[in-house]
Amino acid sequence: MVDKQAVELCEDSCAGTDTDLSTVKNRMVDEASAAELAEMFKALGDPTRVKLIGALLINELCVHDLCVLLDMGQSAVSHQLRYLRNLRIVKRRKAGKTVYYSLDDAHIEQIFSLTLQHLKHSH
Amino acid sequence: MVDKQAVELCEDSCAGTDTDLSTVKNRMVDEASAAELAEMFKALGDPTRVKLIGALLINELCVHDLCVLLDMGQSAVSHQLRYLRNLRIVKRRKAGKTVYYSLDDAHIEQIFSLTLQHLKHSH
DNA sequence: TTAACATATGAATATTTGTTCATTCGTTGT
DNA sequence: ACAACGAATGAACAAATATTCATATGTTAA
Incomplete structure (x- = not known):
């Protein structure tokens, strides 16, 4: 009471x-x-995954190239790509031994760049 | 080599x-x-914080009301509000003993609703 | 088949994170 | 001053997470 x-x-x-x-x-x-x-949002809430998406925003890339670009171990990159793939943020295409990753979701690009703009305009 | x-x-x-x-x-x-x-994105990547923002998207609210709406302890809510406030996603206004929270960032609403749309249109 | 290579995966570990508990800080009314 | 209340805070703990290491797939070339 x-x-x-x-x-x-x-x-x-x-x-x-x-x-x-x-x-x-x-x-x-x-x-x-x-x-x-x-x-x-959690999927986008990690620097490594942001960089992965940022790179794939520019170009389709294979795992090895992503390792070089992010300066990270192959296993770590592979684990994060799987994470993004499970959420259908990223898709893959196999070509022989190498696997090419690209963005699977156009909305991601919008969300991503909208937030980028926001960050730029907030000193 | x-x-x-x-x-x-x-x-x-x-x-x-x-x-x-x-x-x-x-x-x-x-x-x-x-x-x-x-x-x-990490700030938005948690169900509790999503709900807090979702509620504040509708109306300015005090801590207690947020506790009732989310059915959560006062301490947990307060901790998360501080988290959001540190990132200037949320701001507060004091009125006597009670503290009213509201969104501090218009962009958040855009990002939030853009992603909501996205979720609705993906089967 | 065997070797070399690109990627994937599972287990282990260290770190981060969200909540709870107990307490404290401010404010209001008595 | 005191008690009552709303909110904030720090410590503690359990759960989640990112990376590393070692190993396993699967593909290509010899």
Whole structure:
């Protein structure tokens, strides 16, 4: 009872922001969408993967070239490429021994460059 | 020597993709930008923070209300809000005992909704 | 088949991260 | 001053993560 009252007191005070909580709750992103969004952003939330995507934004490239460009071990690069591939951010094409990677998702480029712009315009 | 040749052989084979590595390297996102991009995306790469932002996208809200909306402890919410505030994704306004949070960055909304669209249109 | 090579993968490890718990900091009302 | 409340914080812990190492695939050439 004491607890409930405390909650209500706060809800009252916050009602001053012109909407009540149930309205916000209804318009909020649902659990599933939140999870998907987070999963997507998490994939982009690592310097190595950002660089991989940044490189593939310019050109289709094989694993070895990505290793040279990022100055990283082959295994590490391969693991991250698999990660990106599982999320369909990146796709691969085999040609003999070498495997070429490229972006699988046009939206990534938009999201990527939109955020790049944002960073440039925020001193 | 043997190693160098191996590298060159691979570079040769990859030259077939119409650009050479030095050209790609020059056009690639630099280390600093990659780090900033990753930092930004990492902030968005967690379900809790996605939900927080999702709620604040609709309305300015106090910590307690966010706790109720997300069904989470006050401490956890507060920690995540600080995280978002350090990256200037979110800002706060004090009013007596309660602190109201809102989005600090218009770009976030763009990035957020662009990615939401993307998720909706990918079966 | 054998050797050489490009890539993939599993296990191990060190680091990072999200939440909880306990406590503290400010503010308001008594 | 005191108690009550909303929010912030630091330490601790469990879970997730990125890289390395060693090894395994699969492909090509000899």
